């Protein structure tokens with residue numbers, strides 16, 4: 001660790017040496033080792049070997065999502081375009097921003113609009129987070145739709161993946177429902193009348209039209225009850241259901257032999 | 264025959280034939296249920312004879328046939344005969360001894376190759392007194408339970424079933440399970456041969472143990488519950504493919520994709536505000552009233568068709584049911600685009616149609632949901648209100 005102009009900054013070097021020593025000692029401590037499992041690049045003595053590369057995934061919670069190895073063509077960005085992964089990532093992002101919004105929002109006809117307006121003006125980063133949540137939701141509808149299209153064009157729904165396609169269609173439906181129920185929550189003119197139009201469409205259901213509308217709106221027309229209903233569906237029920245279907249979807253991707261192809 | 268591959272079947276038939284000293288054809292014929300080979304009695308008829316041999320081996324005065332040895336060994340070890348035979352063959356070959364010796368050893372019988380069992384005449388001291396006084400059924404059951412580590416009740420039930428099936432008294436079966444001499448047979452002889460070491464290792468629960476002594480404390484004995492045909496649940500065809508490590512190749516790509524999307528989203532969110540119009544007012548219907556954009560294609564359809572068609576048939580049947588049914592309708596196994604022209608054309612048509620309808624509904628519909636040109640009449644699309652103004 002000595003260099004040409006050694007004596008001049010010798011004190012600094014000593015400090016640096018001591019600092020790096022502290023770092024090594026932390027990484028070699030039992031506590032650190034208990035957090036990062038064998039094979040983790042954060043552990044002391046990690047080296048880039050095929051064995052350790054396997055361990056990075058195998059000894060990690062990631063192993064529930066990814067195998068240790070994938071087909072080479074599967075990692076090319078041009079194959080999946082990351083669309084399924086991005087749909088999932090957007091869902092995570094929407095969950096995180098959504099939880100933030102929940103701190104400031106009351107699902108009642110009296111308070112909802114004022115809360116939403118205050119969010120944009122008087123909460124730190126409130127406006128930004130609301131924008132992220134809203135545009136993220138639109139993005140997710142688009143990425144899910146594009147993901148479906150790429151799966152179709154690759155013929156990736158063919159045996160043994162038929163049923164994963166069916167699960168996918170359910171995920172698409174759930175994504176649309178999540179977006180639709182969220183649409184009402186700001187309780188402004190846009191929300192109210194968009195949901196009115198949507199509710200009317202639901203009323204065209206054959207035979208049970210009136211019942212479907214009643215169940216959806218919590219009454220014969222939109223009211224505070226509808227707002228509460230959409231809120232619970234939006235923040236609790238639908239996310240719960242979609243997470244279950246996503247888990248099955250990802251599991252099937254792996255059980256069906258990983259990513260399809262190459263073409 | 265069952266759907267066992269031909270080659271496997273042939274191999275196992277050959278092994279069986281060699282073991283029994285009959286021709287392969289006879290074995291195959293027997294398995295396929297055709298006229299049983301005359302010289303090799305079917306397994307069922309062979310059974311009773313073998314059972315008499317097993318429990319506490321009677322001095323093997325007359326050397327037995329391979330089949331009988333196999334049966335005895337199978338009974339002694341609880342392993343299916345077929346599996347046992349295969350392992351005996353391998354062992355015999357490896358040690359260069361006749362297969363009978365190996366089987367006899369496994370069954371705890373005196374080796375037919377050695378001098379007429381001198382060891383058999385020296386009964387183990389502990390075993391003899393136990394045999395002298397016949398025990399009661401309960402005592403046998405207790406001993407057997409201790410020897411096997413199984414609950415007595417379960418053991419009793421299985422012993423009864425076995426006894427009934429073989430037509431022997433329950434005591435014999437229990438004694439056999441406990442590794443005690445069969446009360447029914449002649450004064451028992453310890454199954455230890457001159458080449459004792461192996462015999463002790465393979466005999467079920469070697470006799471030397473006195474009545475109450477089971478396996479040593481903490482040692483669990485193993486039982487073979489069932490043998491499942493080696494048929495995978497899933498068809499795993501491991502063809503060598505070109506694979507790469509997920510770390511770092513895939514994770515790096517995913518991480519970059521995630522960063523890019525986050526960055527794009529943040530930029531958009533800084534530039535464009537989410538819409539917030541006036542507070543909801545039930546008495547003031549905006550004109551036009553539009554659904555969220557992903558439903559605008561349907562709303563567009565509603566302006567052409569009857570609600571029954573545009574609101575129910577198209578979204579419900581074509582949209583949901585139709586989409587879900589695609590994999591079951593498209594039976595073409597190929598994924599090459601050149602082979603799927605019709606499917607690709609139809610799906611592209613569906614995508615283009617949906618996109619066109621959404622764009623029409625979003626940007627070309629104005630007051631009264633009448634047709635407008637966005638460049639002359641303005642855009643009536645409130646989702647992007649903040650940006651359009």
Ligand code: HEM
Nearest residue numbers: 080084085087088148151156164165168169171172259260
């Ligand atoms: C919330 C929505 C969804 C999420 C989070 C999601 C996630 C994923 C992910 C991460 C993959 C791995 C490959 C890739 O990234 O392309 C995948 C594959 C797949 N997805 Fe989705 N998906 C969703 C919706 C859908 C939809 C709407 C469909 C079809 C209607 C679908 C059908 C499939 C199929 C068949 C595969 C296997 C593709 C292959 O092996 O190449 N998924 N999905």
